[in-house]
Amino acid sequence: MAKSSKLKKKMDAFxxxxxxxxxxxxxxxxxVLGFGFFNSFKDWYDFDLGNVLxxxxxxxxxxxxxxxxxxxxxxxxxxxxxxRPPRYVxxxxxxxxxxxxxxxxxxxxxxxxxxxxxxxAKYEFKLKGLIYMVAxxxxxxxxxxxxxxxMQFATELNLKxxxxxxxxxxxxxxxxxxxxxxxxxKNISSTYMEAxxxxxxxxxxxxxxxxxxxxxxxxxxxxxLQFIANxxxxxxxxxxxxxxxxxxxxxxxxxxxVENGVHTTHKLAASIATAIPLMILFFIFRxxxxxNLTMGGIKG
Amino acid sequence: MKxxxxxxxxxxxxxxxxxxxxxxxxxxxxxxxKIELDANKSRRFKKNLFLFLFLLFPIVQFIIFYIGxxxxxxxxxxxxxxxxxWVFCGFDNFKEVWDDLFVNGRLNVAVKNSTIxxxxxxxxxxxxxxxxxxxxxxxxxxxxxxxxxxxxxxxISSLVFVIxxxxxxxxALPLITGIENLNxxxxxxxxxxxxxxxxxxxxxxxxxLIIYLGAMSxxxxxxxxxxxxxxxxxxxxxxxxxxxxIFPTIITYIVVGMAGFxxxxxxxxxxxxxxxxxxxxxxxxxxxVFFVTIARDSATVADYPYAAAGxxxxxxxxxxxxxxxxxxLEKYGPGVD
Numbered sequence: 309m310a311k312s313s314k315l316k317k318k319m320d321a322f323x324x325x326x327x328x329x330x331x332x333x334x335x336x337x338x339x340v341l342g343f344g345f346f347n348s349f350k351d352w353y354d355f356d357l358g359n360v361l362x363x364x365x366x367x368x369x370x371x372x373x374x375x376x377x378x379x380x381x382x383x384x385x386x387x388x389x390x391x392r393p394p395r396y397v398x399x400x401x402x403x404x405x406x407x408x409x410x411x412x413x414x415x416x417x418x419x420x421x422x423x424x425x426x427x428x429a430k431y432e433f434k435l436k437g438l439i440y441m442v443a444x445x446x447x448x449x450x451x452x453x454x455x456x457x458x459m460q461f462a463t464e465l466n467l468k469x470x471x472x473x474x475x476x477x478x479x480x481x482x483x484x485x486x487x488x489x490x491x492x493x494k495n496i497s498s499t500y501m502e503a504x505x506x507x508x509x510x511x512x513x514x515x516x517x518x519x520x521x522x523x524x525x526x527x528x529x530x531x532x533l534q535f536i537a538n539x540x541x542x543x544x545x546x547x548x549x550x551x552x553x554x555x556x557x558x559x560x561x562x563x564x565x566v567e568n569g570v571h572t573t574h575k576l577a578a579s580i581a582t583a584i585p586l587m588i589l590f591f592i593f594r595x596x597x598x599x600n601l602t603m604g605g606i607k608g
Numbered sequence: 609m610k611x612x613x614x615x616x617x618x619x620x621x622x623x624x625x626x627x628x629x630x631x632x633x634x635x636x637x638x639x640x641x642k643i644e645l646d647a648n649k650s651r652r653f654k655k656n657l658f659l660f661l662f663l664l665f666p667i668v669q670f671i672i673f674y675i676g677x678x679x680x681x682x683x684x685x686x687x688x689x690x691x692x693x694w695v696f697c698g699f700d701n702f703k704e705v706w707d708d709l710f711v712n713g714r715l716n717v718a719v720k721n722s723t724i725x726x727x728x729x730x731x732x733x734x735x736x737x738x739x740x741x742x743x744x745x746x747x748x749x750x751x752x753x754x755x756x757x758x759x760x761x762x763x764i765s766s767l768v769f770v771i772x773x774x775x776x777x778x779x780a781l782p783l784i785t786g787i788e789n790l791n792x793x794x795x796x797x798x799x800x801x802x803x804x805x806x807x808x809x810x811x812x813x814x815x816x817l818i819i820y821l822g823a824m825s826x827x828x829x830x831x832x833x834x835x836x837x838x839x840x841x842x843x844x845x846x847x848x849x850x851x852x853x854i855f856p857t858i859i860t861y862i863v864v865g866m867a868g869f870x871x872x873x874x875x876x877x878x879x880x881x882x883x884x885x886x887x888x889x890x891x892x893x894x895x896x897v898f899f900v901t902i903a904r905d906s907a908t909v910a911d912y913p914y915a916a917a918g919x920x921x922x923x924x925x926x927x928x929x930x931x932x933x934x935x936x937l938e939k940y941g942p943g944v945d
Contacts, residue, residue: 319748322843326743332812334757341764343780344772360779420666424898433659439667448934449927453919455902456808456912457681460675463909480674481666511658516940540765543877547903559767563774564881572775579771583764594756598818 338588344576348375352571382570383578385561397553399476406539406554409471413544414534416475418527422489424481426515429493430501440490446482455547462548466529469551474544485530492523525596532593536586555582684916689909701917714888715897721801722893726869729810734861738854741815741820742846755821758814769811770878777803795880801891808874816861823854852942859937866930870922873896877903894922 319327346363346435347355352375354368364370384396397405427433428440467473496519504514520527538544542556553561559582563575590597609813658686688697708714740758744751761769774793782790792803827850835845851858882904901907901915 319746322841322846323743323746323748326739327748330740330743330754330758332746333810334754336810338768340772340776341705343776344768347775355779358783360783382698420644420669423662424666427663429660431655433656435663442670445677448863448930450864450871450923450930451678451919452622452867452922452926453898453915454677454681455899456915456919457677457684458673459902460680460684460909460912461677476669477673479666480670482670482674482742486909511655513784515662536763540767542765542767543903548870556765559765559771560878563767563771572779575771576775579765579768583768587760590760598755598759 312513341580344580346576347573348580349373350375350573352573355573356571375526375573376581378574379578379581383558383562383581385553385558385565387551387553397558399555402553402555402558405471405545405549405552406556409474409510409545409549409552409554410535410538412471412477412533413475413538416472416479418531419536420440420479420484420522421483421486422520422527425486425489426493426519429490429518430498443482443486446480449482467548469549471549471552474548477548478544485534488526488530491525492526493519496522522544529593529596532589532597536589539586631704679866681916682920684913685920689913697913701913702921704914705880705889705918705921714886715894717888717890718892718894718897721805721871721891722872722895725808725872725874725893726803728805729865729868729872729915730862733809733812733815733859733870736813737817737861738820738851738858739816741817741824742842744817745821745824755817758817761811761814766811766875767878769900770807770875774879775805793879795891798890800880800889801876804875804879804891807879811875819857819861820854823852823857827853855937855941859934859941862937863930863934866933867926869894870926873899894918896931924940 344590347360349371350359351368351372352363354365357368359365359368364372380399383399383402385402385531386394386396388394424439424443428436447595462468462473463475465473467477500518501514504518539554540556542554542560545552545554545557550557559578562570562578565575627896685701686696686698687694688700689695703897709719748754777793778791781792782788791797792799794800804816831849831853835849840849843871871894873893876891876896877895877899880889880891882900883892885904885906898918
C-alpha cells in the first residue's frame with residue numbers, strides 16, 4: 309500500500325465515482341448489520357408493536373440484554389439421531405461442535421496441502437510432475453454434481469456425523485492453497501536443507517524444524533481463513549453431520565423456527581452473537597490475514 | 609602457545625590429508641568406495657521412504673475421495689434404486705434430465721434464472737471486483753478501514769446477513785416505503801428471485817479483494833511511476849496497465865466461475881431452505897435444483913442417480929468449455945506493449 313499511496317496525487321472523476329459507490333456500499337453494510345444489532349437489544353414486544361426502525365423505547369425496558377440471555381438458554385435445534393429418540397442441541401454444544409469441526413477440517417486440509425506442496429517443491433521424484441499436473445487440472449476443469457456420490461460414500465464408509473471422517477473426506481490436496489504453499493516452499497533456498505542434512509538431520513526433522521517454521525506465517529494466515537470459512541459453513545454439517553449441529557447449521561435452522569416464544573429479536577440476537585467471536589478473531593488477525601495473503605504467494 | 613601448536617598441527621594434518629586425496633584421485637580416478645556407495649543407497653532409501661510415508665495419506669485420500677467418488681458418480685448415473693436394490697437402467701436418468709431441460713420444460717425457470725445469475729456475476733461482478741480492488745489499491749482516503757469493512761462479508765457468516773436482511777425487508781421496508789403489503793421475499797413471487805439475486809451480488813461486492821490486491825501489489829513500482837509521470841488517468845491506467853498485468857488472476861476467476869452456471873445457488877438455500885420435490889419455485893436455479901435434490905429432508909438414495917446424471921451431463925458441457933475459454937483468453941487476452 310505504501311507503494312500506491314506514495315504515487316497517489318489526486319483522485320480523478322473515475323476514482324471519485326467508484327469511491328462514492330464503495331462508501332455507499334459500506335454504509336449499506338452497516339445499515340443491515342446495524343438493523344440487526346440495535347433490534348437485538350430491543351424487547352421483542354417493543355419490536356412486534358411496530359418499533360422496527362426506532363431506538364428501544366423506555367416503556368418496554370429500553371436497551372436490554374434479554375434477547376441474549378434468552379438465546380443462551382433457548383437457542384436450540386432438534387436433532388433426530390437414527391434409532392434414538394429426538395433431542396435438543398443447545399448453544400454450548402453447537403459452539404463446541406463448531407470449534408471442533410473447524411479445527412479438525414482446517415488442520416486436515418492444510419496438512420495434506422502442505423505435505424504434498426513441500427514434497428513437490430523440495431524433492432525430485434518420479435511422480436512429482438504428475439502430482440502437480442493433477443492439482444492444476446482439478447482446479448481448472450470443473451466436475452459438477454458429485455455430491456450424490458459423496459453422500460453415498462459417506463454413508464457406506466460410516467463417515468457421517470464424524471468430524472474426523474468428514475475431514476478425511478474433504479481434505480483433498482488440489483486447491484488454491486496448494487499453489488500458495490508450493491510457491492512459499494519454492495522460495496526458500498535449498499541450502500538450508502543441505503546444511504541440515506550435512507549436520508545429520510533426517511528428512512522429517514528438516515521438514516518439521518527448519519522448513520515448516522519458515523512458512524508458518526502463510527500457514528497460520530490460511531488456517532485462520534479456513535477456520536472462519538468452516539465455522540461459517542452450514543451446508544457440510546447439514547449434509548454430513550446433521551446429528552452434530554454446529555452454530556452455523558443451528559442458525560440456519562433457528563431462522564425458520566416457529567417454536568413458541570421465539571421472536572424476531574431473538575433470531576437477530578442469535579445471529580449477532582454468532583458473528584461476534586469471528587469479528588474478534590478477524591480483528592486480532594487482520595494484519596496477518598490481509599498482509600500475508602497480499603504479500604504472499606497468491607499473486608497473478 | 610599450546611593452542612597455536614594445535615592449530616598449526618591440525619592445519620598441517622588437513623593439508624597432508626588433501627594432498628593424499630589428490631594423489632589418490634590422480635592415481636585411481638574419482639571412484640566411490642563401497643562404503644560411499646552404500647551410504648548413497650541408504651540415503652536414497654531414506655529419502656524414498658520419507659516421501660512414500662509423507663505422500664501416502666494425501667494420495668490415497670485423493671484416489672478414494674476424488675477419483676473414487678467421481679467414478680462412483682458416473683456409475684450412479686446409470687443406476688436406479690428399485691425395491692431396495694441398485695439396478696442398471698442404461699440412459700434412463702440422462703433421458704429424464706434431458707426431458708426436464710428440453711422437452712417438458714420443468715427446468716425452464718431454473719435455466720432462465722441461472723443465465724441471469726451467470727450474466728450478472730460475469731458481466732457486472734468481475735469488472736466491479738477489479739475496479740473496487742483498483743480503487744483500494746490507489747490508496748483512497750480511509751483505504752485501510754475500508755479494506756477491513758469490505759472484507760467483513762467474508763468473515764461473518766452469510767446467514768447473519770441473511771437473517772438481518774430478511775427482517776429488514778419484511779418489517780422495515782413496508783414502513784420506509786409506506787407500502788403495507790410489500791413483501792419482496794415472498795417465496796411464491798418472481799420478485800424473490802431478483803431480491804435474493806441482488807442480495808447475493810451485494811454481499812459479494814468486494815469479491816476477490818485480497819487476491820486482486822495481491823496481484824496489483826506485485827506490479828513493478830517503475831511501471832506505476834512512469835504512468836504517474838505520464839499523467840495517465842485512472843481509467844487508462846486500469847484499462848491499459850493494471851488489467852493486462854493482472855489478467856492471469858482475472859482468468860483464474862473466470863475459469864473458476866464458469867462452472868457456477870450449473871452449480872451456483874447463491875443465497876437461495878439460505879433464504880428459502882430446500883423446496884419440496886417437483887415444486888419448481890420461481891427462484892430456483894440449476895445449482896439449486898440439483899443441490900436440494902440431495903439436501904432436502906425427504907431426499908433418499910433413490911434421488912441420487914438423477915443428480916449424478918445431471919452433474920455428468922453438465923460436466924461434459926462445462927469442462928471442455930472452460931478449458932477452451934481459458935486457452936482463448938490466454939491467447940487473445942489483453943497484453944502490455
